[in-house]
Amino acid sequence: MAARTVPRSLAVLTAAAVVAAAATAVVTTARPAQAAGLSPFDIPGRGATVPFTEHEAENATTNGTRTGTSRLYGRLSSEASGREAVTLDGVGEYVEFTLTKPANAVTFRYSIPDGNNGAGRDASLDLRANGTVVKSVPVTSKYGWFYGGYPFNNNPGDSNPHHFYDEARTMFGTTYAAGTKIRLQVSSTAQSPSFTIDLADFENVPDPVGKPSGAIDAVADYGADPTGATDSTARLQAAVNAGSSSGRTVYLPRGTYTLYSHVIVDRVTVAGAGPWYTVLGGRHPTQRNLAAGIYGKYVPDGGPSQNVTVRDLAIIGDIRERVDDDQVNAFGGAMSNSTIDNVWMQHTKVGAWMDGPMDRFTIRNSRILDQTADGVNFHIGVTNSTVTNTFVRNTGDDGLAMWAQDRPNVGNSFTRNTVVAPILANNLVSYGGRDIVMTDNVVSDTVTNGGGIHVANRYPGVQGPTAVAGTWTLARNTLIRAGNSDYNWNFGVGAIWFSGLNTPITGATINITDTDILDSSYAALHWIEGQSSGIRLSGVTIAGAGTYALQVQAPSQVTFDNVRATGIAQPKPIHNCVGSGFQITRTGTNTGWYTDTPDCGPWPAPQWGNGPTTPPSNDPTTPPPTGNLAAGRPVTATSQVDVYTPANAVDGNAATYWESANNAFPQSLTVDLGQSRQVSRIVLKLPPAAAWATRTQTLSVLGSTDGSAFSTVKASAGYTFNPSSGNTATLSFAPTTQRHLRLTFTGNTGWPAGQVSELEVYGS
Numbered sequence: 001m002a003a004r005t006v007p008r009s010l011a012v013l014t015a016a017a018v019v020a021a022a023a024t025a026v027v028t029t030a031r032p033a034q035a036a037g038l039s040p041f042d043i044p045g046r047g048a049t050v051p052f053t054e055h056e057a058e059n060a061t062t063n064g065t066r067t068g069t070s071r072l073y074g075r076l077s078s079e080a081s082g083r084e085a086v087t088l089d090g091v092g093e094y095v096e097f098t099l100t101k102p103a104n105a106v107t108f109r110y111s112i113p114d115g116n117n118g119a120g121r122d123a124s125l126d127l128r129a130n131g132t133v134v135k136s137v138p139v140t141s142k143y144g145w146f147y148g149g150y151p152f153n154n155n156p157g158d159s160n161p162h163h164f165y166d167e168a169r170t171m172f173g174t175t176y177a178a179g180t181k182i183r184l185q186v187s188s189t190a191q192s193p194s195f196t197i198d199l200a201d202f203e204n205v206p207d208p209v210g211k212p213s214g215a216i217d218a219v220a221d222y223g224a225d226p227t228g229a230t231d232s233t234a235r236l237q238a239a240v241n242a243g244s245s246s247g248r249t250v251y252l253p254r255g256t257y258t259l260y261s262h263v264i265v266d267r268v269t270v271a272g273a274g275p276w277y278t279v280l281g282g283r284h285p286t287q288r289n290l291a292a293g294i295y296g297k298y299v300p301d302g303g304p305s306q307n308v309t310v311r312d313l314a315i316i317g318d319i320r321e322r323v324d325d326d327q328v329n330a331f332g333g334a335m336s337n338s339t340i341d342n343v344w345m346q347h348t349k350v351g352a353w354m355d356g357p358m359d360r361f362t363i364r365n366s367r368i369l370d371q372t373a374d375g376v377n378f379h380i381g382v383t384n385s386t387v388t389n390t391f392v393r394n395t396g397d398d399g400l401a402m403w404a405q406d407r408p409n410v411g412n413s414f415t416r417n418t419v420v421a422p423i424l425a426n427n428l429v430s431y432g433g434r435d436i437v438m439t440d441n442v443v444s445d446t447v448t449n450g451g452g453i454h455v456a457n458r459y460p461g462v463q464g465p466t467a468v469a470g471t472w473t474l475a476r477n478t479l480i481r482a483g484n485s486d487y488n489w490n491f492g493v494g495a496i497w498f499s500g501l502n503t504p505i506t507g508a509t510i511n512i513t514d515t516d517i518l519d520s521s522y523a524a525l526h527w528i529e530g531q532s533s534g535i536r537l538s539g540v541t542i543a544g545a546g547t548y549a550l551q552v553q554a555p556s557q558v559t560f561d562n563v564r565a566t567g568i569a570q571p572k573p574i575h576n577c578v579g580s581g582f583q584i585t586r587t588g589t590n591t592g593w594y595t596d597t598p599d600c601g602p603w604p605a606p607q608w609g610n611g612p613t614t615p616p617s618n619d620p621t622t623p624p625p626t627g628n629l630a631a632g633r634p635v636t637a638t639s640q641v642d643v644y645t646p647a648n649a650v651d652g653n654a655a656t657y658w659e660s661a662n663n664a665f666p667q668s669l670t671v672d673l674g675q676s677r678q679v680s681r682i683v684l685k686l687p688p689a690a691a692w693a694t695r696t697q698t699l700s701v702l703g704s705t706d707g708s709a710f711s712t713v714k715a716s717a718g719y720t721f722n723p724s725s726g727n728t729a730t731l732s733f734a735p736t737t738q739r740h741l742r743l744t745f746t747g748n749t750g751w752p753a754g755q756v757s758e759l760e761v762y763g764s
Contacts, residue, residue, distance in 0.1 A: 038518065039082065040418050040444040043478045047418035047442030048391045050367075052203035053101050057086040060200075061096040061181075064088040067196065071521050071546075071608055073448040073487055076111060076196055079164055081393075081420055081445055083481065085111075085198040089627065094128075094185035095197045099178050103202035105276065107169040108184060109394070112192040114145035114161070115632040117674065118154035120320070123191035128183040129176055136187070137170050139195070142320050143347050143370055146396070147675075151322050152372075156674035162447075163423045165198060165394055167346070167369050171276065175204060190652035193628035193760075208254050208273035209312050215249040215271070216242055226255020231282070233259045244268040252313060258282035259292035262332070266297055266305035272313030275344035275367070283318040289326040292317055293348070296333035296358070304334030304358040314344035322349065322372040322396060334358040341365055350374045351392075356381030357407065363387045372396040375419070381407035386415060393420040398450070399443070401425075404432035405461035410470075413437035419444075426450035427482065432462035434470035434508075444480035449493070451526065452482025452517075455510060456499040458529070463503045472510040484521045491603040492522020494551050500530025510535045519544040522606055523551035523575070524565070524593075527582070532556040537563050542593060546606030549573040549593035555581030565592035569607035574598035629679065630741075630761040634672045639664065641753065649759040654685050657757035660745065667754040670742040671761065676705050678763050680735040684719065684743075685758035686727040694722045695750025701731060703738035710742060718747075727757075735763075 040047060041054055058066050064086045070077035077083050086095050106127070115121030120142025127134045143166045148158030176182070184197055211217060218224040222239040224232040236252075240263055243250040249269040254277040261284060263270075272278025284290035294310055297303030315330040330345040331352035340363045345351035351368035354361060354377070361382065368375040368390065375392040378385055382402065392399045399419035402409050409432065419427040419441065427443030429450070430436045443452045453474060457467045474496075482495035495517045498505060517524045517540065524542040528551075535558045542549055542565035549565045555578050565573065576582055576598035586594065630650050637646040639661035646669060648656040660667035673679075682701060686692055701714035713736055719729035741761060745754030 038480050040420055040442045040480060043442050046416070046440050046476060046478050048389045048416060050391050050418070052107065052201035053103075054199055054201050055097045056082050056199050057095045057197040058082065058084040060086070062086050062094060064093045064095060069608070071481070071484060071606070073485055074160070074162055076164055079162070079421060079423060079447055080198045081109070083445065085196050087627070088186045088195045088197065089193070091186050091189060094183045096181050096183040097200050097202070099176060099180045099182060099202055101202070102175050102177055102204050103172070104175040105169065105171040105205045106182065106200050106202050107167055108200040109165050109167045109198040110139055111144060111164040111166070111196040111198070112139055112141050113194060113627055113629075113631070114141045114156060114674070117634065118145070118147070118156050121192055121632055123195070124187070125195060126185045126187045127170065128185055129172070130181050131183070134172055135170065137168055139168055140166065146322070151324060152396070154321055159675045161675070163396055167394070171205060188652070189631075191632075193631035193652070205276045206274065208277045209271070210273075211251045211253070212249045212271060215251040218250055218252050219255070224252070224257055226253060226257065228256035228258045228282070230258065231260045232257045233261050233263065237263050240265055240268055240270060243270075252278045254278060256281065260284040261290045262293045262295040262327070264295055264297060264333070265308045265310070265335075267307045269309040269311070270294065270313070271311050274312050275314040275342060278313040279316055280313065281316045281318060283328070289323070289328065291319060291328040291348070293327070293329055294331055295327075296335035296338070298333050298355060299357055304336040304356070305338065306336050308335045308338035309341065310343060311339075311341040312343075314346070315348065316344070316346045317348035319347055319349050319372055324373070329353045335361050338362070339364065344369075346370050350377060352376045353379060354382055354385070355379050356383070359383045359385070361385040364389050366390045368392045368395070370394045374401050375399045376401065378402040378409055378412055380405050382409050382412060384411040386413045387417055388413070388415045390417045392417065395422045396424060398422060398425040398429050399427045400429075402430040402433050402436065403459060403462070404466040405459070406466060408466050409433040409436070411435050413439070414441060416440045418442045421445045421447060422450065423447050424449050426454040427452045429454035429456065431456050431459045432466045432468055435472070437473045438477060439473060439475045440477065442478045442480070443482055446482045446484045446521070448484050449486050449488070450484070451493045451497045452479035452495045453477065454497055454499070455505065456501070457503045457505055458499050458501045467503050467507060468505045468510075469507045470509075472508055474511065474515065475513040476515070478516045478518065479520070480518050481521055482517070483523065483526070492547055492551070492606065494523040494526025495520040496524070497526035497528065498532045498535065498556070499528050500532055500554065504531040504533075506531060506533050508534050512537045513539055515540045517542045520546060521608065522546045523548045525549065526551040526553075527556045528553040530554055532558070535559070536561065540564075543567055545569060546608055547604055548575045548599070550575070552576035552578055552582045552598070554578065557583045557585075559585040559587065560590050562588035563590050563593060568592065570599060570604060572597065572599040576600060628760040628762065629673050629677055630671045630759050633674060635759070636670050638668045649756045652758070654757050655687055657687060657755060660754040663752045666744050666746045668742050668744045669754065669756060669759065670740055671759060672707070673739050673741070673761065676737050676739045678735050678737050679741070679761055680733060681762040682731040682741070683758070683760040683762070684729045684731070684756055685760070686721045686755060687757050688723055688727050690723045692721075692723055692727060693750055694720065695748060696720045697745060697754070698747035699743050699745045699754070701733070702742040702744065703736060704740040704742070705738060707740050710740070713738065713741070716744075716746060
């Protein structure tokens, strides 16, 4: 199948064009802004109505370590909801939540350090209720941890790690009452040296939905496999074809169905037993560009499909990378007069990448989690379509997007959605489009290279008839901790921002009304790359901005009506280096954001105080500084005896050990941390059994960033291992950045060989 997506790295900053005004933007009277530091679920009347109650780990009971807050790209904290999480480093450490409503299921967001050279590490956490173990819940790093620059990959050698978090869900098997204490607890560190918990969403999942009257049963009638053991693509496609020709609903009973490719739908309803019960997933074992998904017919292939409904099921894929040419999305193709309702989309590339021309398509009441690219993208001639009452979290690119590439998008809307922590780009955006609506949404915690809401003539094919046009309505939206640093530009991106890179935004009326911009990471409002006009902000409240109220980098004409700002970090609330090219009209009461003498100096550090906007190349907080960076990493040695292999030194089991050849000093043990890391401490262990007796080993530590040239990190010295104190020795040294660490042994008073049961490396 031909590529339908196009790489979307941010454009290089260009000189602003000055063009005559013709567009307008409006904002109505805002409710009084609430205090910053809010949860996205604390805004009554806005955002998605969700079936769960969210509990942040940093507000729960724990004996772990809070990560602290950060908004700097490349940190665990910056990608966390609310910008903070809790790390569990040892056996018995936990986060404990107290239920405020009855619940029989939980979805928790977590991160564990990557392993196996980017292939992922598997581990588990105990789930306990009032102290009693309910079950062990599997967790993995395989769906997180991307590296390098765009397009991101799974190679740790490219450094620049990000997209750390994933989500796991499980049902309890019973319903626990409000007041029950639900604990996530570490039972073993053998598989992972640390576990970071961001939050937990508790819900009371209803009973499965039964088969509709007269429906085709995909299992009983067409042999689809609900165990997931075999590929059900052909069987489900046959059931769908029969439903389409007969006008009958196709029902997927409770089960897990493996699909090696797309199921093509047209004039049919596909219904499951509910998103916790009916799950579609899988990926072709050899053709990696084929994976589970439900697609309409593309227009060149007889599309768009018509009158499709998909409801009450989950599509949970197996996509671990971003390849823009691969059609590995939960939904795709073209569907007109169609609805996606109560569908859970997770671990696919994009939840729904829809290529028109197509008309009147709706996604509603759904969840989109852990994508490698966008949550939704209305692409190429999508009209009168909407995403509404949908929850989106942890997308690898824009949360909800429209992209009018070469064909106009017209009359589309994003309404009453909650979009949290897009790892790259914006929470909500429309690249071009006419008569676009974004209302009653809540967005929060933008991570990098984007803002909360973006209006733009950017990216290929957005110009002329596809550019921003008509009347845009951006009303009653709340933006929390939105906008963040752009590591290409080295300055902040505003919570709401406008770009006329391809062509000026001069053919629209853009009304931004009744909007709250709370605790912006950098500027609240931002103009860049080309002229904008026709923008009117009315009733906008700005409560807290990390730098400026207005960041002006392009000539524009904007009307401000009853715009009030407080908590602006810079003494001059406007940064403007284009002078009179930025024209402000003020009506009504405006306070806190205007100055006759704007700033035009260097970009300041934001008030949240995390320094430069460029990503750290060696970040000791990913994994967290208390985590063992050597756990599960590749390790080699100059020699070994029998079964006492080098891998025993990084397996998390103190009872297994490496031993070198006897009577043949010097001997070396070398670990590859996967990428250059800042390190300052090594902990060495021997088996704790008393039979080992006390001994002193003489060794030095060398380091290397490339595995070839090594230099001394710690000079040779003797270290005593005493079973009465755990048979442990700690080597501390000045912080240094190394990828490879080599221990060279020259003596051992207890045995004529180098011996290590655990080699642990820490950032601090």
